[in-house]
Amino acid sequence: MNEPLPLVIANHKANKTWEELSSWIDTVGEKTAQFQGTVILAPSTPFLFSAFQKISQANFNIKLASQDISQFEQGAHTGDFAASQINKIVSFGIIGHSERRNSFQETDEILVSKVKAAIEGQIKPVFCVQDESTLVPEGIGIVAYEPISAIGTGNPDTPENAQEVSTKLRETHQRTVLYGGSVTPQNVKSFLKKGEIDGVLVGTASLDPEEFVKIIE
Numbered sequence: 001m002n003e004p005l006p007l008v009i010a011n012h013k014a015n016k017t018w019e020e021l022s023s024w025i026d027t028v029g030e031k032t033a034q035f036q037g038t039v040i041l042a043p044s045t046p047f048l049f050s051a052f053q054k055i056s057q058a059n060f061n062i063k064l065a066s067q068d069i070s071q072f073e074q075g076a077h078t079g080d081f082a083a084s085q086i087n088k089i090v091s092f093g094i095i096g097h098s099e100r101r102n103s104f105q106e107t108d109e110i111l112v113s114k115v116k117a118a119i120e121g122q123i124k125p126v127f128c129v130q131d132e133s134t135l136v137p138e139g140i141g142i143v144a145y146e147p148i149s150a151i152g153t154g155n156p157d158t159p160e161n162a163q164e165v166s167t168k169l170r171e172t173h174q175r176t177v178l179y180g181g182s183v184t185p186q187n188v189k190s191f192l193k194k195g196e197i198d199g200v201l202v203g204t205a206s207l208d209p210e211e212f213v214k215i216i217e
Helices: 018-029 045-058 098-103 108-120 159-169 188-192 209-216
Strands: 007-011 038-042 062-066 092-095 124-129 142-145 176-180 199-202
Touching: 007 092, 007 176, 007 209, 018 038, 018 045, 018 062, 018 209, 038 092, 045 062, 092 108, 108 124, 142 159, 159 176, 159 188, 188 199, 199 209
Parallel strands: 007 038, 007 199, 038 062, 062 092, 092 124, 124 142, 142 176, 176 199
Antiparallel strands: none
């Protein structure tokens, strides 16, 4: 991976209107010029192209990620979108988030197919795992550890356990490892300070641009 660390990903999930997102990009974009790492925005899918245009025109230091990627190439797949349709817009794609696994019954087999489709479509997968025993498909360079108990609950994992899991995720492969799960401006340093974790995947706290700026700072 060539992007400078730390990686800080804002996962907006199914939130915000375009007007709200546009304002978010303005607020955060102005604060990213001096950031030494990489800021990645994963907006709701309908806003990907508009966000791409706005970020490009303003020359903000923000990259884009999709919140999902189809396991299929272009074709008769109503409601889906193929990697080849968005690979000029996004650099990254989140795959295997616990909400997708639980709400949409995404199996390991489906996720392996999605990873393959992303890589073939020249999109870098950010693959989410619930613990060190989660299957990680071949070709994954970025793993996000997101314990289910910490997603949207306000109860993050301990930095010590997150660091231990990160070490185990690197035992057999050289990977960039992120932590996700109730990340806030108050606790983000505790996850990054020992150098075992390379960045964060931020959900709820990323929705408020001022809070997200504090995390970057």
